[in-house]
Amino acid sequence: GDSVTQMEGPVTLSEEAFLTINCTYTATGYPSLFWYVQYPGEGLQLLLKATKADDKGSNKGFEATYRKETTSFHLEKGSVQVSDSAVYFCALSELRRDDKIIFGKGTRLHILP
Amino acid sequence: NAGVMQNPRHLVRRRGQEARLRCSPMKGHSHVYWYRQLPEEGLKFMVYLQKENIIDESGMPKERFSAEFPKEGPSILRIQQVVRGDSAAYFCASSLQDRGQTEAFFGQGTRLTVV
Numbered sequence: 001g002d003s004v005t006q007m008e009g010p011v012t013l014s015e016e017a018f019l020t021i022n023c024t025y026t027a028t029g030y031p032s033l034f035w036y037v038q039y040p041g042e043g044l045q046l047l048l049k050a051t052k053a054d055d056k057g058s059n060k061g062f063e064a065t066y067r068k069e070t071t072s073f074h075l076e077k078g079s080v081q082v083s084d085s086a087v088y089f090c091a092l093s094e095l096r097r098d099d100k101i102i103f104g105k106g107t108r109l110h111i112l113p
Numbered sequence: 114n115a116g117v118m119q120n121p122r123h124l125v126r127r128r129g130q131e132a133r134l135r136c137s138p139m140k141g142h143s144h145v146y147w148y149r150q151l152p153e154e155g156l157k158f159m160v161y162l163q164k165e166n167i168i169d170e171s172g173m174p175k176e177r178f179s180a181e182f183p184k185e186g187p188s189i190l191r192i193q194q195v196v197r198g199d200s201a202a203y204f205c206a207s208s209l210q211d212r213g214q215t216e217a218f219f220g221q222g223t224r225l226t227v228v
Contacts, residue, residue, distance in 0.1 A: 100168075
């Protein structure tokens, strides 16, 4: 079945460092790919998405490119801030009528001032 | 346009009691998902519903758990005879199934504590 694998955390970085959180997926069809963020005590918020190969999703300085050849959707940010500290979830959804969203296990990110 | 509303935000139940978690999807959304998040773990899919129809319940425990999404009113996740292991955050999400647009919007969750 479909699955998402993302790097295990926690990831600890200093403010203004470069961030990469790896995500790879397994899917039978052509999924849409998502990154969600969960701040402490909150629900998940959609951070960015990409619906087809080579699409780049971007939001709040974060980017991720849909790479079909490597089945990857790595999250990057050039300069992180303390306020980026959260848990980040990679997810996919197949474009079928009965699809569901499948999440990776999440990566906790700590940014030190 | 209000987002996904879950209530209660916090729920405490004694072992053996019933827990009822409610989720009102975003206006116009016809599909609801329930996920469970254990402390320091990711989200585990439980069930995916359309109004009056369960599409996928492959993540639901076989016993004590049930879910519904009636024609009118919120979606309900019901846990009977709760045990300590049911303590978790339960998140609901809704989506608009329209031409393959499956972006989901999440509620803030219900944190269930079984004492």
